[in-house]
Amino acid sequence: MWRFMVRRVLLLIPIFGVVSVIIFSLVHIVPGNPIDNLMGPGMTKAHEQQLIEKYHLDKPIPVQYLIWFKNMLHGDLGRSIVEKRPVSELLMHHLPYSLSLGLTAIAISFVLGVSMGIVSAANKNRLWDHSAMLVALFGVTIPSFWLGLILILIFAVWLGWFPVSGSGTLMSLVLPAVTVGLGGAGLVARVTRVSMLEVASKDFIVLLHAKGLGKTAILLRHILRNALIPVITILGLRIGWVLGGAVTVEIVFGRPGLGQMLITGLYRRDYPVVQGAMLLLAMGIMLGTFLADVLYAYADPRVRDQHD
Amino acid sequence: MRKTVGGLLLVILAAVCVLMPASAMAEKVLYAAGDPNELGVTTFNPIKVELNHEAMSLIYDKLIEWGLDGNYYPGLAASWTISDDGLIWKMKLKEGVTFHDGTPFNAEVAKWFLKEMETGPSAYMVGAIDHVDIDGPYAITMVLKHPEPNMLFNLSQTFMAVPSMEAYKKYGEDFGTKYVVGSGPYMFESWSPGDKLVLVKNPNYTWGPGFVKNKGPAIIDKVVYLDVKEESTRFLELKTGKLDVVFALPTMFIDKVEQDKNLRVVRLPGDQLYHMVMNTQSPPLDNLLVRKGIALAVDQVSITKNVFANAGKPAFTYLIDSLPESKVAEKDMIRYDPEGAKAALEEAGWKVGPDGIRVDKDGNRLSLKMLAKNESSYRRVAEVVQAQLAAVGVDAQITLLDPSTIRAHLKNGEHQLAVRSYEWENADILEWFLNSTRMGYPNAAFWHDNESDYLMQKAMTRSRSQQERIDNFKVYHTYLLNQYVWAPIYLPDTIFGVSKRLVVPEGGQDRRFLGMGVLDYDLK
Numbered sequence: 001m002w003r004f005m006v007r008r009v010l011l012l013i014p015i016f017g018v019v020s021v022i023i024f025s026l027v028h029i030v031p032g033n034p035i036d037n038l039m040g041p042g043m044t045k046a047h048e049q050q051l052i053e054k055y056h057l058d059k060p061i062p063v064q065y066l067i068w069f070k071n072m073l074h075g076d077l078g079r080s081i082v083e084k085r086p087v088s089e090l091l092m093h094h095l096p097y098s099l100s101l102g103l104t105a106i107a108i109s110f111v112l113g114v115s116m117g118i119v120s121a122a123n124k125n126r127l128w129d130h131s132a133m134l135v136a137l138f139g140v141t142i143p144s145f146w147l148g149l150i151l152i153l154i155f156a157v158w159l160g161w162f163p164v165s166g167s168g169t170l171m172s173l174v175l176p177a178v179t180v181g182l183g184g185a186g187l188v189a190r191v192t193r194v195s196m197l198e199v200a201s202k203d204f205i206v207l208l209h210a211k212g213l214g215k216t217a218i219l220l221r222h223i224l225r226n227a228l229i230p231v232i233t234i235l236g237l238r239i240g241w242v243l244g245g246a247v248t249v250e251i252v253f254g255r256p257g258l259g260q261m262l263i264t265g266l267y268r269r270d271y272p273v274v275q276g277a278m279l280l281l282a283m284g285i286m287l288g289t290f291l292a293d294v295l296y297a298y299a300d301p302r303v304r305d306q307h308d
Numbered sequence: 309m310r311k312t313v314g315g316l317l318l319v320i321l322a323a324v325c326v327l328m329p330a331s332a333m334a335e336k337v338l339y340a341a342g343d344p345n346e347l348g349v350t351t352f353n354p355i356k357v358e359l360n361h362e363a364m365s366l367i368y369d370k371l372i373e374w375g376l377d378g379n380y381y382p383g384l385a386a387s388w389t390i391s392d393d394g395l396i397w398k399m400k401l402k403e404g405v406t407f408h409d410g411t412p413f414n415a416e417v418a419k420w421f422l423k424e425m426e427t428g429p430s431a432y433m434v435g436a437i438d439h440v441d442i443d444g445p446y447a448i449t450m451v452l453k454h455p456e457p458n459m460l461f462n463l464s465q466t467f468m469a470v471p472s473m474e475a476y477k478k479y480g481e482d483f484g485t486k487y488v489v490g491s492g493p494y495m496f497e498s499w500s501p502g503d504k505l506v507l508v509k510n511p512n513y514t515w516g517p518g519f520v521k522n523k524g525p526a527i528i529d530k531v532v533y534l535d536v537k538e539e540s541t542r543f544l545e546l547k548t549g550k551l552d553v554v555f556a557l558p559t560m561f562i563d564k565v566e567q568d569k570n571l572r573v574v575r576l577p578g579d580q581l582y583h584m585v586m587n588t589q590s591p592p593l594d595n596l597l598v599r600k601g602i603a604l605a606v607d608q609v610s611i612t613k614n615v616f617a618n619a620g621k622p623a624f625t626y627l628i629d630s631l632p633e634s635k636v637a638e639k640d641m642i643r644y645d646p647e648g649a650k651a652a653l654e655e656a657g658w659k660v661g662p663d664g665i666r667v668d669k670d671g672n673r674l675s676l677k678m679l680a681k682n683e684s685s686y687r688r689v690a691e692v693v694q695a696q697l698a699a700v701g702v703d704a705q706i707t708l709l710d711p712s713t714i715r716a717h718l719k720n721g722e723h724q725l726a727v728r729s730y731e732w733e734n735a736d737i738l739e740w741f742l743n744s745t746r747m748g749y750p751n752a753a754f755w756h757d758n759e760s761d762y763l764m765q766k767a768m769t770r771s772r773s774q775q776e777r778i779d780n781f782k783v784y785h786t787y788l789l790n791q792y793v794w795a796p797i798y799l800p801d802t803i804f805g806v807s808k809r810l811v812v813p814e815g816g817q818d819r820r821f822l823g824m825g826v827l828d829y830d831l832k
Contacts, residue, residue, distance in 0.1 A: 031713045032711075032714075036716075036719070037715070038358040038429075039750075041736065041737055042432040042433065042736070042740065043358070043430070082358075082359070083485075083501060084353075084485055085501070094502065145538075149541075153544075156544070157548055164541060164545045164550060165536055165541050167503060251537045253541070254535065256500065256501065256502030256503040260537065261502060267710060268712070
């Protein structure tokens with residue numbers, strides 16, 4: 001197991017290098033630049049030149065990359081060209097909002113999705129199955145910004161149970177977490193159902209039935225445990241996505257998370273901010289994948305043995 | 309015994325009420341929100357800032373204030389006189405003004421500030437000043453290199469707000485982000501980017517500008533600006549009472565706000581102008597007659613009514629209509645005239661083809677590339693203009709892009725038409741957009757014309773008085789209108805959604821609504 005984990009961690013290093021090159025290149029390939037966005041009536045060419053030199057934008061892209069990468073290794077992600085603050089400070093400011101939303105949403109996805117998946121698999125092709133899968137389909141396909149606005153209208157405007165937007169309180173976390181969580185729950189429910197039905201058709205389950213073990217015990221203790229392996233993978237991969245991918249929900253609910261920071265940075269072509277945010281999100285995805293791999297290996301000895 | 313205890317409790321309660329600070333008893337907090345991109349961002353350092361935040365006008369004082377009536381009022385400058393040749397400006401400064409860090413405002417600070425402004429992006433605002441002399445602890449003389457009638461306007465802008473000299477020097481690069489020290493009616497308390505900015509009342513403030521009745525301190529204890537990106541969410545927050553003011557209320561919510569008994573709409577004259585830029589170096593737009601045909605085909609009244617629900621006025625010139633330089637002769641205004649448009653295009657050699665789109669003698673179709681921002685108002689304007697151009701035989705192909713990408717396209721001249729807007733309250737905006745030294749961006753019209761540059765230089769640098777500047781700009785503006793470099797479209801009002809909880813006195817002169825006028829506001 002340890003050898004497996006060390007190998008996975010070592011593999012992350014070249015991936016990190018490649019990801020950093022891709023991020024830097026993508027950001028600079030997009031047309032437009034941050035300095036044009038800052039120039040307003042009356043500002044002089046001299047000021048424009050001063051800004052260009054300050055942020056090394058006059059240097060070739062590979063040189064700019066090396067400067068950024070070298071500073072990054074020293075823990076310096078640069079200063080925001082627009083907001084004038086250190087990028088690391090901005091990331092630390094926005095990260096907790098994304099983490100709290102992301103982790104709560106994942107918990108909702110897991111609990112709701114697995115429950116729906118179990119109900120569905122246990123009642124294959126019956127009314128409960130069709131109902132649960134309809135709800136799951138609804139969760140997967142409905143656009144999150146629309147669902148968010150509907151939830152605001154019902155629970156914040158009409159019923160007044162939750163605030164419309166904001167980020168400081170636990171109550172303000174509920175509606176955005178449910179909005180993001182429902183999307184994930186639909187996916188988890190569908191994967192859980194398929195996986196459980198697949199496991200249920202295996203010989204050892206038939207044997208357990210033949211031995212006279214209770215239906216519920218077989219379902220929860222044997223089928224579900226084996227069926228959860230792909231669910232873990234999905235949730236692991238979703239950690240990174242939820243951190244940065246909840247941008248529309250962050251915008252609708254006015255949460256200053258990483259997704260919103262990234263989009264605003266992109267809009268303004270604030271290169272250091274976009275690079276910093278994308279790097280952090282990429283690391284989130286890498287970490288999520290790593291965790292999923294480890295859990296997968298822990299849950300399924302065949303994976304572990306294969307690598308050892 | 310019970311009576312004694314009850315009496316004692318009453319006495320204690322009364323004592324607590326008397327001793328408790330008024331703010332703790334009923335703190336008055338005003339909540340405002342707008343699109344973070346429109347509210348402005350970056351730093352609260354007025355000397356180094358490129359994109360200003362609305363709150364700058366509450367944290368800082370300016371030397372001069374500009375009222376809604378177009379008059380200039382005393383700010384930190386109590387009075388001023390200008391010599392006949394326009395070169396000597398004598399200013400008496402207000403006494404007893406202190407910054408939020410307790411340091412005083414005086415002639416030494418004013419002199420340092422006017423010099424320090426030269427190091428920032430708004431250096432041009434003090435470009436005409438040769439040097440500043442200190443005449444006394446609260447008196448300065450600005451000696452100008454050349455007459456600058458625009459100096460009053462410059463001194464009244466938030467880009468020329470005065471920071472604490474001591475704090476500015478002490479905090480260096482952190483001034484404006486972590487440390488914000490002005491002398492305004494509100495003090496910086498905290499700023500959480502993307503979330504909120506909290507300002508707290510300056511209890512020592514007693515030097516409000518000329519146009520407010522209450523010279524200070526402010527009645528409202530705190531002003532909180534919330535960053536809420538989604539316009540529907542902003543509207544719902546206003547409706548549920550969490551917000552008191554919404555900046556730039558979208559036209560689709562105006563009716564809903566007007567119908568709500570707890571809300572109202574406040575309209576101020578706008579400082580924005582929608583227009584369509586024509587690339588004058590891209591054939592066939594290098595032909596004046598083609599540009600004229602296109603400009604006359606744009607029905608500004610219809611766009612104002614159908615796209616913007618009459619929440620503003622149609623534009624017939626290149627300047628916002630509150631500026632005297634916009635008052636050109638009627639014959640020089642660009643008004644919708646479909647017959648005139650067709651005649652100009654015919655005269656230019658473009659005849660109507662079999663499918664209704666015009667063709668030249670070689671059979672080339674009159675098809676043009678149009679760029680617009682991928683935001684609903686620009687998209688809708690572009691679509692309506694496209695239909696209006698089609699009605700006179702011009703085919704416009706729309707491409708929607710984000711603002712940064714549009715600028716890159718404009719720089720490279722990869723456009724023929726572009727639906728744009730600007731927000732500016734001075735005629736010098738014409739110089740910014742149409743100066744031949746700034747081709748591509750901001751001069752997206754690629755306008756290069758010697759006569760135009762001459763008239764521009766004359767208006768910008770050779771005007772000795774305010775009136776002469778107005779006259780010179782009118783000549784320059786008229787010339788540009790007759791060259792049809794842009795098609796003017798629409799002048800939106802500046803619209804705020806406001807809770808009736810906020811008590812705003814009639815006849816206020818605050819141009820920003822939440823500027824210095826807040827000194828006179830109260831919350832029910």
